[in-house]
Amino acid sequence: MGKAKKFKPSQVAKNISLADQIETSNAVKVKNRKIKIWNEDDEEFVNADLSKKILKAARTQQAAEISNDSNNAISKTSASVSFLDTTSDHEEGSDQDDLEPDTFYDNIEINEEDEEALKLFMSSKPEKTRTLADIIKDKITDKQTELQTQFSDVETLKLQNIDPRIKTMYEGVRDVLQKYRSGKLPKAFKMVPHLQNWEQILYITEPTTWSAAAMYQATRIFASNLKEKMAQRFYNLVLLPRVRDDLAEYKRLNFHLYQALRKSLFKPGAFMKGILLPLLEAGDCTLREAVIVGSVLARNSVPVLHSSAALLKIAEMDYTGANSIFLRILFDKKYALPYRVVDSVVFHFIRFQSESRALPVLWHQALLTFVQRYKADISTEQRDALLELLRKQSHPTVTPEIRRELQAAKCRDVEVNDQVQNCMVVE
Structure with a gap:
């Protein structure tokens, strides 16, 4: 609210009446102000300028409170960071399970008799699960064979060479994803789904070494930005092998990997063709794997x-x-x-x-x-x-x-x- 100009009585003649004094140009005049009457149905009764001032004051006050409490928080923060550094991905998943029990699958008690009965119907020679590394190696081998046997069209048969600077950058992204727990991901990684040779770039980041939290974030990004066929390849070559390895190692699934399975249902066609059907066609799907992946279908709409x-x-x-x-x-x-x-x-x-x-x-x-x-x-x-x-x-x-x-x-x-x-x- 602006200040009103001070009224100087010396500037007005003494014999003039009060009404004439108000009407004179030297007297105080009330400026035309836009009065906003608040209505219950109208929530935006604060104008933009006043909102900016309020937000600026709130940020200043918050920064002051943080600076005052920073000395007390340093010891606690360092202790929590050391705990996260020494905690494995699987233990982290257990903590998250306790925090959000409604979003995680129930504890599964496997009956040994049922498990033995299922083994009778498993394939004696199951197909080996193909990973992204296997696909890339096969492509390199095929291209090298073609280059040795055909020389008519070198440009079409030439391998897609990756710039050394790009390779170095994504090797740094790999190091970040290996230790990732929470927070923002590198922007270079978010651009991978938009690249034509995204499989080669993804191979540089070594998905087998990602943390469970990084796998969940990667699934969110790829499920949202890739087309269904490409998302199917990511599910089949990256997510499914990681889920099966985690279950084989710990006998239960990490919380972040379970959330990644749920997020993969964002594209249900890719989930069916990239996870469910390959898991059954492999011929060695265990009872534990079937129950956990099945719980994703049971808890979500398809x-x-x-x-x-x-x-x-x-x-x-x-x-x-x-x-x-x-x-x-x-x-x-x-x-x-x-x-x-x-x-x-x-x-x-x-x-x-x-x-x-x-x-x-x-x-x-x-x-x-x-x-x-x-x-x-x-x-x-x-x-x-x-x-x-x-x-x-x-x-x-x-x-x-x-x-x-x-x-x-x-x-x-x-x-x-x-x-x-x-x-x-x-x-």
């Missing part, structure tokens, strides 16, 4: 189109035991599945009619969940085939419940016949 495609692929691939866990999780989401997917799942179960090995309990539970959710979407012939299957593959507690659900089911072809008869009666 579009029905991607889930239907995943169900179709899982039902058609070779059975490894872990398939039943993902089938059951997707069944529990209660999607309105196309009949093609329902038929494929029915055939998936029927083909075990001649199976001589004892099926795990997870297989019977998946069949029960399917019958409970989609018994109205199967045909009469499929229902009879499933009832016949129960005579060959049975479980003392689960099979009676499956049989009861099937016998009480009103199949889709029965509903169609009833609708046709009702239409004929109306006509």
Whole structure:
């Protein structure tokens, strides 16, 4: 609020009345001020200039308080930094687990009998998981072979040489990512998804040596900036091998890596093709890996189109035991599945009619969940085939419940016949 000009009575004649004095030019005049009346519906009742002054004063006061308390905080800060430096990524994940239990998966108790039953269905010669390093080495080998055998078009066959300065810069980024815990990432790393040769640049940073927190931040960046096919490659070549290695080493998943899996669902198609399906196709997916990755699907929303495609692929691939866990999780989401997917799942179960090995309990539970959710979407012939299957593959507690659900089911072809008869009666 500005200061009003002082009124000097000596400048006005004494015999002039008060009203005339006010109207004179030398008298005090009230300036036209814009009066802002506050309204409950209008939240912006403070103008921009006043807001700047308030914020400036608040920053000054905050800086003064920080400087006064800095001496007391130095010892505490140094102690916390030393603790972070000596704490491994896995221990850090445990601390975060205690802080945010709702966002982390439950403690998993693995039954040894179930695990042994699943091992019977695992592939004896699982495919080796390919990493980003394997892909880069194969590309270099292929290009060198082409250069030795063809010389007609050298420019197209020439390897993409990386500037030494760029290589040195991303080697420095690598050192930062190895010790990263929290805070801002280097800007050079945020530019990697926008580069044409992003795989080569990523290879320089050595993703296998990143901290778990850096892997989470990298997943956020790549899931947001890469197209679906490129994100699929990052999930398959970088994230999935790291998750499997962490589970094999610690028997539980680091908090940051679990959050990275959840963040990867930002692109559900890339998640299905880059993590879920390769994990099952490898043939050596353990019960622990299936439960933890499955919990990511169970806790987050997935579009029905991607889930239907995943169900179709899982039902058609070779059975490894872990398939039943993902089938059951997707069944529990209660999607309105196309009949093609329902038929494929029915055939998936029927083909075990001649199976001589004892099926795990997870297989019977998946069949029960399917019958409970989609018994109205199967045909009469499929229902009879499933009832016949129960005579060959049975479980003392689960099979009676499956049989009861099937016998009480009103199949889709029965509903169609009833609708046709009702239409004929109306006509």
